[in-house]
Amino acid sequence: MEIIKGVPLTSYxxxxxxxxxxxxxxxxxxxxxxxxxxxxxxxxxxxNLLLVAFSRYYSDSNAQVFVFFIMAVAAxxxxxxxxxxxxxxxxxxxxxxxxxxKLKF
Amino acid sequence: xxxxxxxxxxxxxxxFCALLVVFSKNPIYSALYLIVTFFATAGHYFLLNAQxxxxxxxxxxxxxxxxxxxYVIMMLNLNKEVEPHKxxxxxxxxxxxxxxxGLVLIAALRETELGEITEYxxxxxGLIEKLGNVLFGAYMVPFExxxxxxxxxxxxxxxxxxxxxx
Numbered sequence: 001m002e003i004i005k006g007v008p009l010t011s012y013x014x015x016x017x018x019x020x021x022x023x024x025x026x027x028x029x030x031x032x033x034x035x036x037x038x039x040x041x042x043x044x045x046x047x048n049l050l051l052v053a054f055s056r057y058y059s060d061s062n063a064q065v066f067v068f069f070i071m072a073v074a075a076x077x078x079x080x081x082x083x084x085x086x087x088x089x090x091x092x093x094x095x096x097x098x099x100x101x102k103l104k105f
Numbered sequence: 106x107x108x109x110x111x112x113x114x115x116x117x118x119x120x121f122c123a124l125l126v127v128f129s130k131n132p133i134y135s136a137l138y139l140i141v142t143f144f145a146t147a148g149h150y151f152l153l154n155a156q157x158x159x160x161x162x163x164x165x166x167x168x169x170x171x172x173x174x175x176y177v178i179m180m181l182n183l184n185k186e187v188e189p190h191k192x193x194x195x196x197x198x199x200x201x202x203x204x205x206x207g208l209v210l211i212a213a214l215r216e217t218e219l220g221e222i223t224e225y226x227x228x229x230x231g232l233i234e235k236l237g238n239v240l241f242g243a244y245m246v247p248f249e250x251x252x253x254x255x256x257x258x259x260x261x262x263x264x265x266x267x268x269x270x271x
Contacts, residue, residue, distance in 0.1 A: 007112045009219055015116050017210035019123055025203025026127035029196060034132050034177065038139050041170065042123055045146050048162075052231075056153045057222050061230040061239050067158055068240065071165050072251045076258035078170050082177050083265035089181050090268075 012053035019046035033085055033095045037078065044074050111152060119145035132183045136174050143167045155231030 019042060026039030048067045055063030085095060092099045118141065125138040143166045150159035229235055240248060 007109055009222070010215065010217070011112065011116075013214045013217070014211055015119070017214060018120055018207060021203050021207030021210060022120070022123045022127060024206055025199060028199035028202055029127055032132060032183075034174065034181075034183065035126070035135050038126055038135055038174065041139070041166070042126065042142065045143070045166070049146055049149055052150055052153050052155050052158060055230065056155065057219075059230060061235055062243075064155060064158055064231060064236055065240050065244050068161065068236075069244075069247060069251060071161060073254065075165055075169060076254050078173055079262045080258050080265070082173055083262040085177065086180070087265055095181065095183065 009053060009057050012050060016046040016050040016053075019043075019049070031097050033088065033097050036097065037081055037085070041074065041078070044070060108152060111148070115145045115148045115152065118142075119149070132178050133175070136171060136178060139174075140167055140171050143171070150231075153231065154229075157231060157233045157236050 023039045023043035023046065026042065027036050030036055030039070048070055051063045051067050051070075055061065055067075088100065089095055122138045122141040122145065126135045126142065129135045129138060143162065147159045147162045147167070150156075150162055
């Protein structure tokens with residue numbers, strides 16, 4: 001059964017899986033802390049999209065409220081995270097995460 | 106059929122631009138491609154008839170979060186290819202890990218039994234009227250707590266960006 005004509009729910013699951021994997025790939029692949037933040041936003045986005053799709057296909061509005069809260073938390077997370085990034089840059093003069101290896105051993 | 110073509114167009118745009126976010130050398134290009142990805146996601150929300158969330162997504166992500174990102178790129182003067190080369194073995198390992206994760210997710214979820222899908226009626230669950238009733242009814246207390254979260258995030262951001270913290 002398809003609510004949007006010609007688009008089954010499985011398509012949304014596949015799309016969100018791909019977007020989430022691309023986010024994980026970006027976190028592992030890049031070493032610039034700013035781009036890693038962007039990839040985390042990408043992962044949050046894919047989960048939001050899947051929640052909205054499920055809420056639409058099962059006619060449940062609670063999931064959309066959850067997505068609203070996830071967006072609020074993401075906004076707060078980005079503001080604090082970018083402040084931390086500014087402090088890192090002020091102390092190390094780089095946004096390379098490999099410079100932050102003091103806790104490695 | 107127009108919705109189907111729209112779905113595939115938005116899906117292709119989202120995935121292509123997400124890949125470009127990861128593989129662009131320059132952080133400012135990553136940020137710009139991320140904006141395109143966000144707009145494609147907002148298009149998906151509108152396609153799913155969740156107008157309120159689509160509008161909030163454009164305002165919060167494309168409006169607020171990306172402005173923060175681009176402002177930080179400007180302040181740190183990252184508008185060049187400053188990234189030193191990661192060794193090839195790490196890049197290959199990262200690609201393999203991401204690919205395997207995607208493969209596992211897709212293979213596991215492709216044939217899922219999704220249960221009974223509720224009959225579609227144009228009940229407007231994504232509209233602001235229904236959503237507001239739920240948000241200010243059952244989810245009143247979490248909504249109030251999220252304001253405290255914002256206040257603490259604001260205080261934390263101001264405190265972290267001060268110089269000379271004692």
